[in-house]
Every structure is written in structure tokens, then in C-alpha cells.
Amino acid sequence: MNDSPLALLGGTPAVSAPGPHFTWPPITEADRQAVARQLESAVSIPDRSGVVADLEDALASYLGVRHVVTTCTGTAALHSMYAAAGIGPADEVLVPALTFHATATPLFHLGAHPVLADINDRGQLDLEDAARRITARTKAVVAVHLWGLPEDMDALISFADDHELMLLEDGSHAHGATWNGRHTGTFGTASAFSLNGPKPLSAGEGGFVATDDTDLYYRVLLHGQYNKRCRREIPATHPLARFAVTGMGLKLRIHPLAAALAHTQLTRLENHLAGRQAVAARMRTALDGVPGIRVPHVPVSARPSWYALPLRYEPAELGGLPIERFLEALHAEGATEADVPGSTCPLHTHPLFQTPGALLPGYADGQRQPADTFPASDHVHAATLKLPVWHHENDVDLADAYTTAITKVATHAKDLL
Numbered sequence: 263m264n265d266s267p268l269a270l271l272g273g274t275p276a277v278s279a280p281g282p283h284f285t286w287p288p289i290t291e292a293d294r295q296a297v298a299r300q301l302e303s304a305v306s307i308p309d310r311s312g313v314v315a316d317l318e319d320a321l322a323s324y325l326g327v328r329h330v331v332t333t334c335t336g337t338a339a340l341h342s343m344y345a346a347a348g349i350g351p352a353d354e355v356l357v358p359a360l361t362f363h364a365t366a367t368p369l370f371h372l373g374a375h376p377v378l379a380d381i382n383d384r385g386q387l388d389l390e391d392a393a394r395r396i397t398a399r400t401k402a403v404v405a406v407h408l409w410g411l412p413e414d415m416d417a418l419i420s421f422a423d424d425h426e427l428m429l430l431e432d433g434s435h436a437h438g439a440t441w442n443g444r445h446t447g448t449f450g451t452a453s454a455f456s457l458n459g460p461k462p463l464s465a466g467e468g469g470f471v472a473t474d475d476t477d478l479y480y481r482v483l484l485h486g487q488y489n490k491r492c493r494r495e496i497p498a499t500h501p502l503a504r505f506a507v508t509g510m511g512l513k514l515r516i517h518p519l520a521a522a523l524a525h526t527q528l529t530r531l532e533n534h535l536a537g538r539q540a541v542a543a544r545m546r547t548a549l550d551g552v553p554g555i556r557v558p559h560v561p562v563s564a565r566p567s568w569y570a571l572p573l574r575y576e577p578a579e580l581g582g583l584p585i586e587r588f589l590e591a592l593h594a595e596g597a598t599e600a601d602v603p604g605s606t607c608p609l610h611t612h613p614l615f616q617t618p619g620a621l622l623p624g625y626a627d628g629q630r631q632p633a634d635t636f637p638a639s640d641h642v643h644a645a646t647l648k649l650p651v652w653h654h655e656n657d658v659d660l661a662d663a664y665t666t667a668i669t670k671v672a673t674h675a676k677d678l679l
């Protein structure tokens with residue numbers, strides 16, 4: 263196979279299966295029935311009952327937390343988490359500079375400031391850089407388990423303790439990932455997850471907040487659930503109970519049909535993760551030592567969710583071949599779902615983070631430190647190639663074809679120079 267010329271130059275493609283090669287979530291008869299049943303029982307649920315209660319109970323028990331509140335999106339879950347954590351005007355929250363923007367954007371709607379910190383070469387928060395950015399107003403630090411690879415939670419917990427910061431988590435890539443056997447999303451005071459379409463656990467659209475802190479849970483309810491949920495779940499004797507009817511005035515409920523899908527998907531999550539783990543191990547083995555390609559390091563403490571397989575591209579080993587050209591050749595080989603990260607990119611490159619005041623009047627003074635640079639975030643982002651990680655044994659051939667395609671392009675790179 264590798265003796266064939268590159269498909270881009272007229273050879274036979276390494277991947278012959280027609281696309282699409284990866285679709286998510288996998289929909290089964292059980293999903294169809296669950297959603298159809300839900301359609302007959304309730305399409306609007308104003309309290310914690312029915313499928314909403316079932317999903318929240320199942321998530322809480324799966325993660326091992328006391329409270330879970332579902333939301334309409336992961337962005338809404340992050341918003342509720344920050345609001346409930348008491349983050350407010352002029353507060354600062356440390357956020358990795360390389361993440362999906364919604365890790366940070368809800369802070370703008372609380373009058374708070376996301377303070378970007380650079381990452382290290384492994385794509386994790388650079389704690390030295392983060393420490394330099396702490397001020398008297400810094401309230402919290404957010405762990406993002408990018409692509410489902412858990413952050414070093416031992417290091418983050420000591421960092422948060424040393425600097426007296428609240429530790430929060432965005433688990434949107436990392437449902438079911440673990441660090442030292444404990445689920446990501448259970449290390450911080452609270453965590454927020456997306457249940458959006460491609461995420462490891464999918465409702466189509468949805469999200470949730472998880473916490474052991476009962477007061478914080480009441481505030482999550484007050485932020486986006488209001489009236490019945492608040493009246494039924496916040497004890498009448500609690501000082502916040504008098505706000506139950508309006509809450510903080512937002513409505514961020516999950517749709518029951520989405521909850522039904524997530525609920526049946528959750529019963530298969532461990533299966534999906536075990537499948538992904540096996541395929542990811544196979545792909546990493548196949549790609550280990552391929553020139554120009556570095557497979558991610560996985561610490562022994564970590565069980566990733568493998569939301570994607572992020573590869574580091576090292577053009578210097580391939581005569582300086584630009585990543586765009588490498589990807590073009592890869593697509594010509596039929597590996598059409600190999601990709602470079604799109605919207606998950608260094609946040610300081612977004613106009614919203616450069617001049618938030620142009621859209622949000624409270625930020626008219628602009629960015630705090632306009633001269634900030636985030637070289638590692640820029641570099642890691644520009645040098646990441648990402649592959650889907652399949653979970654089903656029927657897809658092993660496809661995974662092999664993708665790694666063969668990468669090996670082929672890497673070993674023929676000189677033909678493209």
C-alpha cells in the first residue's frame with residue numbers, strides 16, 4: 263500500500279470506504295423508542311420529574327456527585343455554574359487560552375473577566391503562566407479536559423489550594439474520562455458539561471451542571487430553572503427560597519426529547535468509551551514513530567474519553583511541508599475526516615476577546631492586558647491534526663485505513679515539496 267504513489271499525485275487512495283466515515287451519536291432502536299415514548303408522555307417538563315429526573319439521577323450516580331441540573335446547552339450550563347459560584351462584576355477567572363470559546367464567554371454576561379493563561383506543550387493549562395496572571399480579583403480557575411484528555415488534576419488541585427482559588431471544570435469533551443480512577447467533572451467545586459451533538463455523551467442539544475455543594479446547586483436552579491423546580495427543591499426555610507418564583511430570571515431548561523436521548527445514550531457510554539479506548543490505543547501504536555507525527559502522551563493516571571485523537575504535526579521532520587498541504591494529501595487519500603481544529607482555537611484571536619466592548623457596553627475599556635501573548639496556545643493550535651476515534655469493532659478497518667493514510671503521506675512527504 264505504501265508503495266503506491268500519493269493519491270494527490272495520481273496514486274491509489276489508502277482509504278477506499280465511501281464517507282461519511284464517522285457519525286455521532288450512534289442511534290439505535292432503543293434511542294428511537296425512548297424518544298418516541300417521551301413524545302407520548304411529556305414534551306415540556308417544568309420541574310424535576312419524568313425523564314429530567316431520570317437523566318439527572320443517572321448522571322449523578324454515574325459521576326458520583328450529589329447534584330446534577332440539566333440545561334438546554336453546555337454554554338448555559340457554564341453560565342449557570344459561574345453565576346452559582348458567585349462570579350460577578352470585575353471578578354477574574356483563569357481560563358486556558360486554547361479551548362472552545364464557550365468555556366469563557368458566559369463570564370462576559372456576568373460582568374466578569376476571563377483571564378486567558380497559556381497552555382503547555384501537552385495542551386494543558388501552564389500553571390506558571392496562570393500564576394503570573396493572578397490578581398486580588400481572581401476568583402477561580404477552570405480546568406478544560408481538551409479532546410477528552412484529562413488535565414493533571416493533582417497539579418490543578420494544589421494550584422487552586424495554594425492560590426485560594428475555586429476550582430471549576432468544563433467537562434464538555436470528557437464525559438466518562440477519569441484521573442486516578444475518579445471522573446473528570448468531580449474534582450472542582452462544580453463542573454459544567456455540554457451534551458451537544460458530537461460530544462462523547464449527546465442529547466443533540468443539552469448540558470448539565472454537577473456539584474456536591476448544595477447551596478451552589480440551589481443557585482444553579484435559581485439561575486435558569488425558576489418557579490416549580492425552585493419551589494420544589496429549595497427548602498422553604500432556606501434564605502434563597504423566597505426567590506423561587508423568578509429565580510434570577512433566565513430559563514435554560516433541557517428539552518425532554520433531548521433528555522430522553524441522553525438518558526438512553528448514557529446506558530451505553532461505558533461501552534462507547536471502552537471501544538474508543540481500544541481503537542485509540544491501536545491508532546496510537548500504528549502512528550508511534552511515524553516521521554512528522556507525535557501521538558499524545560497519556561499519563562498512567564488518565565483514562566481519556568477520546569473525543570478526538572489530537573496529533574502533533576512536526577513539519578521540520580518532513581522537510582518543512584506545511585500542515586495544510588499534508589492535510590490536503592491526507593484528504594486525497596480518502597481520509598476526509600482528518601481535520602485541523604476549527605472553532606476550538608486560541609481565544610485571544612477572537613474579536614470578542616480582543617474588543618468585547620464593541621458588543622458588550624460594560625467592557626468598553628477593552629481588554630485588560632492587550633499586549634498579552636500566548637505562544638504555546640498559538641503553536642499547539644497551528645500544529646494539531648485531529649482524527650475521529652471510532653468505538654465499534656466494525657470500524658477498526660477504517661481506523662487502520664486512516665493511520666495507513668497518515669503513514670503513507672508522511673513517508674512520501676518529499677514528493678510534495
Ligand SMILES: *Cc1c(COP(=O)(O)O)cnc(C)c1O
Nearest residue numbers: 335336337362364365434456458
Ligand atoms: C461544546 C463545548 C461547549 C459548549 O457547549 P454547547 O452545548 O455547544 O453550548 C463548551 N465548552 C467546550 C469545551 C465545548 O466543547
